[in-house]
Amino acid sequence: MNIFVNQKKTVASKESTIINILENLDIENKYLAVEINEAILPKSEYDKYIIQENDKIEIINAIGGG
Amino acid sequence: MSKLVLDNKSYDSRLIVGTGKYKDLDETKLAIEATGAEMVTVAIRRMNIGQDKNKLNLLDFISPEKYTILPNTAGCYTAEDAIRTCNLAAEILGGKKLVKLEVLGDKKTLYPNLTETLKAAEILIKDDFKIMVYTTDDPLIAKELENIGCISVMPLAAPIGSGLGIQNKYNILSIVENANVPIIVDAGVGTASDATIVMEMGCDGVLMNTAIACADNPVLMASAMKKAVEAGYEAFHAGRIIKKKYASASSPTRGNLFDNK
Numbered sequence: 001m002n003i004f005v006n007q008k009k010t011v012a013s014k015e016s017t018i019i020n021i022l023e024n025l026d027i028e029n030k031y032l033a034v035e036i037n038e039a040i041l042p043k044s045e046y047d048k049y050i051i052q053e054n055d056k057i058e059i060i061n062a063i064g065g066g
Numbered sequence: 067m068s069k070l071v072l073d074n075k076s077y078d079s080r081l082i083v084g085t086g087k088y089k090d091l092d093e094t095k096l097a098i099e100a101t102g103a104e105m106v107t108v109a110i111r112r113m114n115i116g117q118d119k120n121k122l123n124l125l126d127f128i129s130p131e132k133y134t135i136l137p138n139t140a141g142c143y144t145a146e147d148a149i150r151t152c153n154l155a156a157e158i159l160g161g162k163k164l165v166k167l168e169v170l171g172d173k174k175t176l177y178p179n180l181t182e183t184l185k186a187a188e189i190l191i192k193d194d195f196k197i198m199v200y201t202t203d204d205p206l207i208a209k210e211l212e213n214i215g216c217i218s219v220m221p222l223a224a225p226i227g228s229g230l231g232i233q234n235k236y237n238i239l240s241i242v243e244n245a246n247v248p249i250i251v252d253a254g255v256g257t258a259s260d261a262t263i264v265m266e267m268g269c270d271g272v273l274m275n276t277a278i279a280c281a282d283n284p285v286l287m288a289s290a291m292k293k294a295v296e297a298g299y300e301a302f303h304a305g306r307i308i309k310k311k312y313a314s315a316s317s318p319t320r321g322n323l324f325d326n327k
């Protein structure tokens with residue numbers, strides 16, 4: 001199944017959750033936010049939301065800035 | 067020094083610093099420690115996916131347990147984008163709603179778009195965000211931002227990253243005189259004396275990034291800025307002398323051996 005992660009087309013297994021996606025990407029940073037199709041997915045939903053074909057997932061964090 | 071109070075929290079330091087433009091995260095950490103700042107700004111961006119798993123992230127170096135993290139909306143040119151960024155910031159920081167709102171209008175000057183800034187601020191305040199707002203040095207807009215509920219108004223001294231120092235001292239003075247919320251000069255400081263001048267004018271604090279991060283020796287400049295802000299604050303409260311046109315001797319004239327010459 002095709003999804004977009006941070007604008008990059010990616011293949012993901014069916015029935016994947018956001019936890020699965022983050023694990024596959026080796027992301028351990030606890031300070032992050034996830035948007036699905038421009039709506040924030042609360043952290044409590046990471047193990048519940050099942051990704052859908054063509055979902056646009058954005059994984060956001062804090063970086064240096066002024 | 068008395069404390070700076072923002073969002074019901076007291077700060078000993080009146081210097082707020084950015085975390086951008088440093089060579090690496092080690093330098094970021096060392097410089098920020100040298101500033102003595104207790105509040106630091108961060109930007110909200112897409113994660114750099116594919117980076118080394120063992121590579122640490124900014125908030126591993128600048129711990130939210132030690133510092134108040136002030137997420138900014140840098141790079142946003144509309145109220146809509148700024149609001150989206152603030153919501154992401156709150157999600158990243160476990161629901162904390164203190165943000166630095168900046169809605170830009172122009173890439174060359176990075177001047178704020180005040181129409182969009184006011185629009186975003188009103189919506190965010192209704193949603194319980196605590197807004198520290200980047201604005202121009204226009205005294206009327208500064209007051210309007212205070213009146214709609216921003217917890218701090220942060221006028222620029224000069225364009226972001228320009229290092230030009232305070233370009234319109236009398237506007238900043240006018241903003242300070244009329245304010246009932248902390249006025250923090252944000253942007254335009256180039257060197258330590260600029261920060262001192264800001265504080266000598268009665269501002270409540272200074273926010274800077276480039277002046278420290280892009281100095282030849284950022285850690286040394288960080289230390290200079292810490293002292294500059296403290297010096298300016300103390301000088302303002304000490305009350306400077308009145309300027310006189312001619313000299314006024316510091317040593318007494320009485321008993322001068324050469325009085326009769």
